[in-house]
Amino acid sequence: MFDTLSDRLSGIFTKLRGKGRLTEADIDATAREIRLALLEADVALPVVKAFIHRLKERARGSSVSQALNPAQQVIKIVHEELIHVLGGEARRLNFAKQPPTVIMLAGLQGAGKTTLAGKLARWLKAQGSQPLLVAADLQRPNAVNQLQVVGQRAGVEVYAPEPGNGVGDPIAVAKESIEHARRHMRDIVIVDTAGRLGIDAEMMAQAVGIRDAVDPDEIIFVIDAMVGQDAVATAEAFRDGVGITGVVLSKLDGDARGGAALSVREVTGQPILFASTGEKLEDFDVFHPDRMASRILGMGDVLTLIEQAEAAFDSDQKEKMTAKLLGGEQFTLEDFLEQLAAVRKMGPISNMLSMMPGMGQMKDQLAELDDKHFDRVEAIIRSMTPTERTTPKIINGSRRARIARGSGVTVMDVNQLLNRFENAQKMMKQMGGMMGLPGRRKATK
Ligand code: GDP
Structure with a gap:
């Protein structure tokens, strides 16, 4: 995207x-x-x-x-x-003062509503809620079944009309589901509704009927981020037809141009609450306008990185790192060592690195990195003299042999580290370059 x-x-x-x-x-x-x-x-x-x-x-x-x-x-x-x-601050879901909180999903067919229902249920459950999924999409023959599959995956109960019970009325089902939720202590009800391939008066009337029957705390409009210019007309139709309180962008993992994502907030006047980034239930997160903006500018998820780093770095180190990142200053092996120590406090190293710009593509290589490897890296750098750490260029063959002996590794390990470091140094330069500093080169993807 x-x-x-x-x-x-x-x-x-x-x-x-x-x-x-x-x-x-x-x-x-x-x-x-x-x-x-x-x-x-x-x-x-x-x-x-x-x-x-x-x-x-x-x-x-x-x-x-x-x-x-x-x-x-x-x-x-x-x-x-x-x-x-993109909406400024991230907004949290509105919860009802008296449970259950009712969340109604609306959008065209194929927008990703049913998938979202499962994602949202899983996410809310992980936060300690007891959600109930409601199958009020009785239009598509397979929709109820699909929601049941999704509910099972999320480990969440699904309320659906009994087959053959003659209950084909989605408005009645939605209404009953709220009673069911009250009786069974479900604190959140997520109502999946029927969509059509295009805007259609009957669909809109049904959505309005369901809305009036369940009195939702949130009406979430789900929009496929892959649709281009049509997004605006669809969003306007749902805004005017049902009234919406929030938006979820789905299929942000696609390679479309992304205009829908950038237009929908201004067009609807409602915040983007979540982003869906894949078919699996885990491919889902709260939408952060600032992070998305940084991603569009190609700065990777530097903000997430910095946020997490804040927990681990003391303010001195943090200032130094930020200055280096933004100032395009020379990044030395000494810094590398310091950052390594700080970063290792933050949890699995491959997670951290994969959030840095340009590193996302290197997931496979990153997976190979383990902590033993980093013990070795630390030992190698510690066997260097201060001058070697700031000016690695001077590390010739005999110095390499000495460092290898000192740290109990092979010369090949030392070479490998120096090569890696050189790449990291280049990356730091590029990040400085992203900020428009001298020596800028286009960041590689
Ligand atoms: P609904 O008709 O609005 O309920 O849409 P569905 O939830 O059935 O989704 C339609 C299709 O899009 C399904 O094949 C989903 O697996 C797929 N889908 C939903 N969300 C995403 C997403 O975020 N990324 C991708 N790649 N596919 C998605």
Whole structure:
């Protein structure tokens, strides 16, 4: 998702690098290119217009720090405007004062409602709730069955009409399910509803009927992020037809251009609550506008990384690391050692590394990393002299042999570490480069 947009934006920022200040013409040209990039990503025109308007206004104004260079200023503004478009702060689910909390799912057929029902139920259950799934999609012959499968996987009860009981009325089923939830102490009721392939008055009337019968605390509109420009019309129809209180983006794992994701918040005026990123029940998370914006800018999940790092790094180390990351300073083996120690406090090393920009693709290699390996790395670096740690270039053959002896490993291990370190150093440079600093190179994906 968003790959093309990320590439385009990255190219636009590169052009700004090296400029001393932003002229009016620079701002216009940049705004024009960003406008095109957003339109090509299928972002809805009104959303693009508003985005560009704010971007220009802010780039001309003095709202950005004078301490930043022009490329950094534009990245900062685009980042903040992306966060704005995606909804600002993450919003939590609304819970009822008196249980059960009722969550109704609405959306077109194939949007991912039934899958989401299972994901949400699993997620809520893991947080200590006792959800009940309700099969109020009686349109598709297989829908009830599908929800039952999903419910079983999530380990959650499914309320469905008894086959052959003559109960074919989804509104009645939804209504009864609330009674059932009360009797059986279920604190959350998730109602799956029927969709159609397109907007359809009958479907909308049914959704309204279910809504009125269950009086939901949340009406979640599920939208397939792979649909392009149609997303806007669909979102508007559900907003006006049923009224929605939140949005879930599904299929964010796809390789579509992502315009729906960027438009739906502004079009509906309702927050994106969750993101679905695959067919499995675990492929699901709370939606964080700031993280998504960073991802679009190709900064990887640096924010998640920093958030987790905060728990482990003391503030001194943290400042140093941030300065290195943002300042494009030389990253030494000494830093490497320090970070390794701090990172190891945070849990499985492969998880941490996979969140760093450019590392996502290296999952298989990362899986091989184990803690023994890192013991060895630490031993190798500790066998180096301080000068060797800051200037690894001087580590020639005889020094390598000495270090290998000192740390009880082979020369090959030392070579391997130095190669790895060189790559890490390059990556740090690229991350500095993402912030528009000198020596910038396009980040590899
Ligand atoms: P519904 O008609 O709205 O209930 O949609 P379903 O839940 O049946 O989903 C339609 C199809 O999309 C199914 O094949 C799901 O497995 C698939 N699907 C749902 N969510 C995701 C997702 O986040 N990523 C991917 N790749 N597929 C999904």
